[in-house]
Amino acid sequence: MAKTEKAIQVQAQASEAAAGKPAAWIEVHGSDERLEAVAPKLVQAAMRAMGLVKRINELDEELKGLKAELAEGVGAGRSLVVPGVCRVSVAKTTSVGIKDADKLRELLGERFGDLVSESVSYKPSEALIEMSADGDDPMAPAYRALLTVRSGTTVRIMAEK
DSSP states (O other): OOHHHHHHHHHHHHHHHHTTOOSOOEEOTTSSOEEOOOOHHHHHHHHHHHHHHHHHHHHHHHHHHHHHHHHHHHOTTEEEEETTTEEEEEEEEEEEEESOHHHHHHHHGGGHHHHEEESSSEEEOHHHHHHHHOTTOTTHHHHHHTEEEEEEEEEEEEEOO
């Protein structure tokens, strides 16, 4: 945050306090209680923390853009090495999920337990993924209709020795 922005914020707080309004207050969760006597040190800490949150969010957006540029420029399955500075590794990622577990359970019958791992969400086994891709299996299109495939790109940036 620029010094002028910081000075304007502090001036705004000071004028609020001078006008009889509290610069900040503490709210008690679950009640209407409001504590208006807040230590200036806490107000300053909250303002500094918010400034950091804003900067981190801005930097995160900038990093996303740089990662997209690196992914496109370097290409999947490759690493850009800047000796003594960093290594940027780019990898394609894919995951297969289940769209409708009840229909898939009906379709697979007794095999459902063998071909799908159950947890909070359903995840197809490698065998089911292979079955859905099998051109000789007449049920493959039905299996595929009940699965989702997500693809993405992972860009990992680390220090290079």
